[in-house]
Amino acid sequence: MFRPVPAKGLLKVPIAVTAPFPSLEPKSTGTNVRQAELLLSSLPSAPATLAPAGGTVGVITAATLTTGRETPAIQLTATSSESDVPSSATTSIDGPSRLKDHLRDAKPADIGRYIDAFQAAGVWADRWTSPDLLGQLHQCLKRPVDTILCNALDFDAALPLQRSVAGAYATEVVAAVAMLAALTGASRAAVVLDVTANDVAKSINRAAVETDVSVIPLRHLYPQPNPTLLLHTVTKRQLRPGRLPTEAGAVVLDAVAAAAAGRCLLYGEPAVRALIGIADMRGQGATPPNDQTRLLSVPVGMSLADVLRSSGLDASPFELRASSPFREMRISTDCVSSVGGEVAMYLVAPQPQVNPSPCIRCGWCATGCPVRIHPADILQAAQTGDRLAAERHGIDSCIDCGVCSYVCPSNLPLLAGVRSLRVVTN
């Protein structure tokens, strides 16, 4: 289901650290490395930087993740082209029985050991549908958590990435969720699916036979995959956007992150390939035909330009958006793929620049807002730089979904207004 893209040419393997960047000690330039070999010494609280393919180490450079974050990266010139075919070691492993063994031995005291294992395998996630996974697990050391939710909802039917991952890697997803529940002592562990994903639900239920992992079917409307909304829908708990779900007593991760964690748990497999989805929305209809959607397994560090070229989707003109087409996150084709960055990408036709009309106070932005804030009033506050007024109208509750901008008949840049005020404040 996930077409493997061979690694070739120059890769920029991102080092998943946040600023201020620590001093880095990579392998010397010119060193030949094998796939999954460490490229630099481990950094505390950061996932390991592993070679996605065999090749020659280059210089330290900068790369931009698909989340827009700039990060240092190690250049790697790939010399071999391993694809995502499970090695003989993994195919011979019985996932469910391995899971049973893990579950039997798992104790909450072991959570630190598993966090180290994930880091060493390069497993991480920090995107809109899956907040900082390692950060959540670190917080589990200090905070009680009673719910594990695996978010297998997609932004729209055009790109069923999470659903496909949950279906193709059901055993791994269930393994990750069940293990996290066992390690955190959570009383509830579930995979959240669209109500129409009956086939995936069956796969998950089959894989979860001897675990406590359940399936929660949800009637999915955008932007349900957002953790704040998801947590509220499933558990009625409130989570301020930007905060980790552990603050509300839950761990939330999406199916892609769960699959990577599950493969690490069951097979010891390092996360050197990213499962991503690209939907070409440049056609006339709202839903692209199947042949314009790509589900790919790409090596970490591959530029999106190379990904598009290899999947035959680079016919211009286009604009590339990450996460969701409504969130206005335009990214360059220079961005590199990563295990933890945004994994859903959309090609849209370049939109003509539209000058906004005056606000007519139709109220559609407030009515459409899933978190019940007043985007029009926030934009007004942003224009005057009035942070207090923006807080009164709920800027801190904005989940950045872009519904307000989508529905506004005046074409006002409501989402941009919220973001600009947040940038000024930060």
Place this chain on the structure above:
Amino acid sequence: MTTPRPAAPPEDDATRRGVAVESSAPVLAPAVGSHRVHGGWTVDRYVAQHFQGAVFPLAAGLLLYGWRALIVVAVVMTTALGATAIWRRIGRRGRDLSPPHTAWLALLLSLMLPAHFGSLSGVTSPYGVFWLLPTAGLALVIVLWLLRGAAGSAVHPVVATFLLLAAACQPLFISHTILHRDSLFIGDVLDAPADDGAHTATPWWSARDQPSGVDAIYVASPASESLLNYTLGRREMSDRGTMPLTSFLRDRLPPLEDLIMAGNPGPIGTSSAIFVIVGGLFLMYRGSIDYRIPLLIVIAAFTALVVLPVPVAITDVGPRWSWLALREPSVGWAVGITFVNYQLTASPLLFMAFFLATSPAVRPMSGGWRMVYAVVLGVLSAALQLYVSTSWGPYVALLIVGTLTPLAERFTQAKPLA
């Protein structure tokens, strides 16, 4: 809110052409007005949807008042649009004026005006009634400009403009003529006899005879004026003895059918209750307005009109007031409800409920407070039209309640989810 300035064009020519850029830095905070996936709705479409609902009262007005009503609508809208085109270029506030939105508001304002304003007699004089039309259009734009395009306050610009004009020229706003059914649309509504002859109980649209040689019917005291006089306890000079409510309804008011269908003179768009209701229901069907607002306004007004004290009889020494008049033996349920129906249809309450109170400029954002707003508005409208002015009471009520909306919203705004 000020309208954002358009974004500066991108520096890179390739980006401007929409070609994928190979080496530029990623842009994640889009510039103002930049490329966005959008639902496709525009202000023009939004306003057009409302225009569809107004077609019904507008059609009724043109039929009942003829080409003079058309003049009123055309002049007000043209003046308003012309003023908008000029004013948009002036200052920061000018950018807040939207031509389609102004056109919609101008249409509403023209529907609230009487058709006899479309009179060209006296046009050479600055005091001619015709000049109220461009004044109305211009005043609307000025009010809109002051209110920042209705985005910065909870005052309905049409109501504010109307009340300003009405306060200055009150007697001129009373309409006394309406076209006979045989001269609909093409007739001259000012071509009417000097008096209305004997009062008839026959509805206008069924069997009333057309006065010979004229197009219109003259009504000395329209229903709204008669009702107000009665509820204020006023008597006409010719009245002697006691005037009970029953007699008043039977002898002094036109048939209720005239107010529901047509036949009682009034403003262009509010003379036919049925057309106003159909237009409002159409807007509800299209989802353009929140059904709770007009529904609760009407229910609250109905209840208030039943309960509030009204004279059950006007005697030589003055009116005899009674709360819940229908419990009086001399009144009863039938007469009481009929009186309430007259009040609802003789005033512009229905027009206000469907077309004005549902405006985003005045109605609250949160659902809970909308219901409170509608109930308060209905009760206040009923009170004002009983004791202040049947013709303008609902508008004044909307002005008062609308200005309280921002204050109430501060305390009743829906709590964010997170």
